[in-house]
Amino acid sequence: MIGRLNHVAIAVKDIEAATRVYKETLGATVSAKVPQPEHGVYTVFVELPNTKIELLEPLGDDSTIQKFVDKNPDGGIHHVCYEVEDIIAARDQLVARGARVLGGGEPKIGAHGKPVLFLHPKDFCGTLVELEQV
């Protein structure tokens, strides 16, 4: 079912500071900061040869990641994103296997303009899992 690792997300209070760390300290190529209001985050993507780092900062008063950032003031790994060929088929298989799909189960359009879903961290080794259809 799951394929390539599309990205690893790091949630922070200050995405500009985090972007400087990746650009200036680690010498990586970084994207512009993009507001994603339907997801309650700002994103910056760090391009790596084999995957991406997604930097996240809360956007708006009721951001989904606000509690995580409050609990992790220095920042922290927020989720991993795996690629799938058919997100609906993957969702239905996962539900049949007892996994909890978040957000009511219907895919949203993610940062790359592709359908994404999230799976409950408690079902996946304490790790929030995102699926992105490619």
Ligand SMILES: CC[C@H](C(=O)O)C(=O)SCCNC(=O)CCNC(=O)[C@H](O)C(C)(C)COP(=O)(O)OP(=O)(O)OC[C@H]1O[C@@H](n2cnc3c(N)ncnc32)[C@H](O)[C@@H]1OP(=O)(O)O
């Ligand atoms: C632009 C889109 C972009 C993309 O790549 O396309 C994105 O990735 S958008 C990313 C932001 N969106 C989401 O994260 C959507 C899915 N997330 C959720 O639905 C919630 O964050 C949820 C349900 C994972 C947690 O909600 P909340 O923080 O309000 O609940 P709790 O604090 O009560 O947490 C419940 C339980 O889960 C543990 N938890 C929470 N977040 C994480 C996490 N990121 N990784 C691991 N575990 C997490 C939390 O500690 C609680 O555990 P407990 O033992 O009860 O303390």
Ligand SMILES: [Co+2]
């Ligand atoms: Co993501």
